[in-house]
Amino acid sequence: MFNFNHRPRRLRQSETLRTLVRETELNPTKWVYPLFVKNENGREPISSLHGISRLGPDDVLEEIKRAIDLGVSSFALFPKIDDQLKDASGSLSRSPNDIVPQMLKKIKDKFPEAILLTDIALDPYSSYGHDGLVRNQKILNDETIELLIEQALVQAQAGTDFVAPSDMMDGRVGAIRQALDSHGYCDVGVWSYAAKYASCFYGPFRQALDSAPKSGDKKTYQMDPANKREALRELNLDLQEGADVVMVKPAGSYLDIISLFKTHSTVPVAAYQVSGEYAMIWAAHERGWLDGDRALLESLTSIHRAGADIVVTYGALHAAQLLQN
Numbered sequence: 001m002f003n004f005n006h007r008p009r010r011l012r013q014s015e016t017l018r019t020l021v022r023e024t025e026l027n028p029t030k031w032v033y034p035l036f037v038k039n040e041n042g043r044e045p046i047s048s049l050h051g052i053s054r055l056g057p058d059d060v061l062e063e064i065k066r067a068i069d070l071g072v073s074s075f076a077l078f079p080k081i082d083d084q085l086k087d088a089s090g091s092l093s094r095s096p097n098d099i100v101p102q103m104l105k106k107i108k109d110k111f112p113e114a115i116l117l118t119d120i121a122l123d124p125y126s127s128y129g130h131d132g133l134v135r136n137q138k139i140l141n142d143e144t145i146e147l148l149i150e151q152a153l154v155q156a157q158a159g160t161d162f163v164a165p166s167d168m169m170d171g172r173v174g175a176i177r178q179a180l181d182s183h184g185y186c187d188v189g190v191w192s193y194a195a196k197y198a199s200c201f202y203g204p205f206r207q208a209l210d211s212a213p214k215s216g217d218k219k220t221y222q223m224d225p226a227n228k229r230e231a232l233r234e235l236n237l238d239l240q241e242g243a244d245v246v247m248v249k250p251a252g253s254y255l256d257i258i259s260l261f262k263t264h265s266t267v268p269v270a271a272y273q274v275s276g277e278y279a280m281i282w283a284a285h286e287r288g289w290l291d292g293d294r295a296l297l298e299s300l301t302s303i304h305r306a307g308a309d310i311v312v313t314y315g316a317l318h319a320a321q322l323l324q325n
């Protein structure tokens with residue numbers, strides 16, 4: 001026998017001991033569950049996203065009930081808009097009759113304790129499929145912000161808890177914050193997609209909402225995946241502009257950015273495990289290449305370990321169920 005001072009394995013001898021010394025715990029109350037909403041009732045399963053469907057109003061209420069029973073009480077709403085209702089400026093995004101404000105009212109009515117996030121961006125409503133206004137193949141910044149403000153006010157009026165600008169226009173957090181305050185919505189928060197990268201991992205989401213850009217890509221507004229220092233710049237700007245929560249997106253391939261945010265942010269740090277990350281887990285599972293349940297829990301653990309206080313994940317209900325068993 002050797003006489004080692006240190007034997008790290010000593011702390012790994014039993015499940016009870018490993019649980020005692022575990023540094024990162026999974027907790028469904030820290031997860032946000034995205035919901036794809038549409039006007040007509042009836043679930044439409046999204047084949048690339050295991051367990052996820054587009055949901056009509058009654059289905060949404062049912063799904064929220066299920067989630068709350070599993071300890072998940074926060075939700076992000078994303079609308080599926082029919083093609084014929086889209087136009088160049090995404091007008092429907094600013095209408096109180098749109099599915100998002102309508103669902104906000106229905107959900108708040110039935111589940112006042114639920115925390116609701118609503119997306120601020122034009123893409124699901126825009127015939128161009130871009131997050132901002134398009135002119136001569138350019139995405140206009142300040143003109144877009146005027147529209148985002150209107151979208152935010154409609155959602156605030158309908159009872160959202162957080163408007164979540166995912167559009168990546170410069171200056172939009174501050175402009176939205178001011179508009180909310182000057183209309184009396186000082187309690188509505190801004191949940192900023194602070195570092196959102198121009199990522200290929202959004203593929204299944206864009207298919208689910210039929211919201212892919214019709215031409216070009218999003219590289220003139222979303223960040224270059226190669227950049228880290230620039231994420232710190234975006235973080236600092238959003239903090240100065242009054243963001244209540246700052247988010248990194250995607251999560252799994254951007255753990256260093258999450259860790260950077262954790263060090264420098266004075267507000268809660270969220271990370272979005274996006275559609276492509278989630279889809280990859282189940283695609284490999286279906287081929288028998290790994291265990292999807294374990295991969296999901298491991299990926300969520302890694303995102304929290306990197307520094308995320310909150311994780312937005314399509315796996316929220318599935319993982320919450322796994323933790324219960």
Ligand code: PBG
Nearest residue numbers: 121123166201202205274275276
């Ligand atoms: C668009 C938006 C996107 C996602 C959330 N909001 C897609 C995009 O930027 O093209 C992606 C989420 C996911 O992939 O799960 N404003």
